[in-house]
Amino acid sequence: MTPRAVCSRCRRAQSVCYCHKISQLPTKTKVVILQHPRERDKAIGTARMASLCLPDSELHVGVRWGEHAALARALSDETRPAGLLFPGPGAKNILAERPPGPITLVVVDGTxxxxxxxxxDNPILQSLPRYAFATPEPSQYRIRKEPNDQFVSTIEALMHVLGVLEGDPAGFRALLDPFRAMVDMQLHCQATRPQRRFRQERGPRPERPRLPTALTSRFEDLVCVVGEANAWPYKKDANHEPDELVHWVAVRVATGERFEHVAAPQNRLSPNTAFHARLDEATLAAAGSRAALFDAFAAFTRPSDIIAAWGHYGPNLYRECGGTLEPHIDLRALCQRLVNKKFGSLEDAAASVGSPREPLGMGRGGVRLSALVQLVEHWRATYPR
Structure with a gap:
């Protein structure tokens, strides 16, 4: 089959390209769009469309923005103070309370x-003044279902907000021209798509997912890890200190060798840390330094070890707090690929394969580490290698 010709500008198939509807709309407002990676390749997304219409805008893709140089430069522009377009406590209605001068408007694109x-997960975004608005008209995003009538696409939000900030509501409705064209073309394609009249014969059943080498030929090198943090509530205090590692547990699954270290918090202790980590304040206060934790874990690991964790939070926290850690395997993503259905939390996933086991360490970290090992052993016994 011949690949479809794709427009290099909008990155859609040329048969549904919307570039002829794009108008250039210069702005005094600096627009910075932070796009979630899962939205980057969505053909019906609007972040790229908005960036093509706004010549002075920036579009960046990622999920961690604490050390992003381009974002830091944009936020440091004193002539255009930054604000985050996202609802939350203390957010000003930007349509009713227009800032007195040009601003840098940070917009997060994603579901x-x-x-x-x-x-x-990004204190640098939490620290920004917030703006929000109640949409004055229903969304025209007829090809994507929003969870609430007040939710609109990124380009619709920018149309409403820039119309007010730039003092030209009618002019910035031109942002909707390529948006409407994309929606109309998508609906037309759906309506004219050939319908199958006959049931298609099914081929052979696909082979069951195979396990990665870390759980098969290199099982001796697999080290599961769990990290617990001193973390402040995200919604209540936008100026709190960043999350910091206070508990790190690990096990080399093949041999049962274990590692555990508690590090005393260097910042104020969050009122929820002891409860969530299930470590009392006295234990945390009497613990050693984080540097000692890093040195001890470096001595525990071997150059050939493969680090595995449930998601990315724990390993990323370890690195952000100053530790050195090789790229890790995401066991949550592996679980999704193997079971191909919703499974909930780590504890829920482990409960679906057997009764809870004895913790492999103190507090919640020990419980979660035990659940990780339970899942790994279940997968090795169930799926082809």
Whole structure:
């Protein structure tokens, strides 16, 4: 089959290209769009469309923004103070309370869940003044379902906000021209797509997912890790200190060798840390330094070890707090690929394969590490190698 010709500008198939509808709209407002990686290749996304219409805008892709040089430069522009377009406590209605001068407007592009997670996990975004608005008209995003009538696409949000900030609501409705064209073309394609009248014969069943080498030929090198943090509530205090590692547990699954180290918090202790980590304040206060934790874990690991964790939070926290850690395997992503259905939390996933086991360390970290090992052993016994 011949590949479809693709427009290099909008990155859509040329048969549904919307570039002829794009208008250039210069702005005094500096627009910085932070796109979640899962939205980058969505053909019906609007972040790229908006960046093509706004010549002075910036579009960046990622989920961690604490050390992003381009974002830091944009936020340091004193002539255009930065603000985050995202609802939350203290957010000003930007349509009713227009800033007195030009601003740098940071917009997070993604599903509501993705955007909420990006803001929650990035103190640099939480520290920005917030703007929000109640949409004055229903969304025209007829090809994508929003969880709430007040939610609109990125380009629709920019149309409403820039219309007010630039003092030209009618002019910035031109942002919707390529948006409407894309929606109309998508609906036309769906309506004219040939319908199958006959049931298609199924081929052979696909082979069950195979396990990665870390769980098969290199099982001796597999080290599962769990990290617990001193973390402040994200919604209540936008100026809190960044999350810091206070508990690190690990096990070399093949041999049962274990590692555990508690590090005393260097910042104020969050009121929820002892509860969530299940470590009392006295234990945390009497613990050693984080540098000692890093040195001890470096001595525990071997050059050939493969680090595995549930998601990315723990390993990323370890690195962000100053530790050196090789790239890790995401066991949560592996679980999704193997079971191909919703499984909930790590504890829920482990409970679906057997009764809870004895913790492999103190507090919640020991419980979660035990759950990780339970899943790994279940997968090795169930899936082809």
């Amino acid at each position: 509501w869940s993705q955007a909420k997670t990006v803001v929650r």
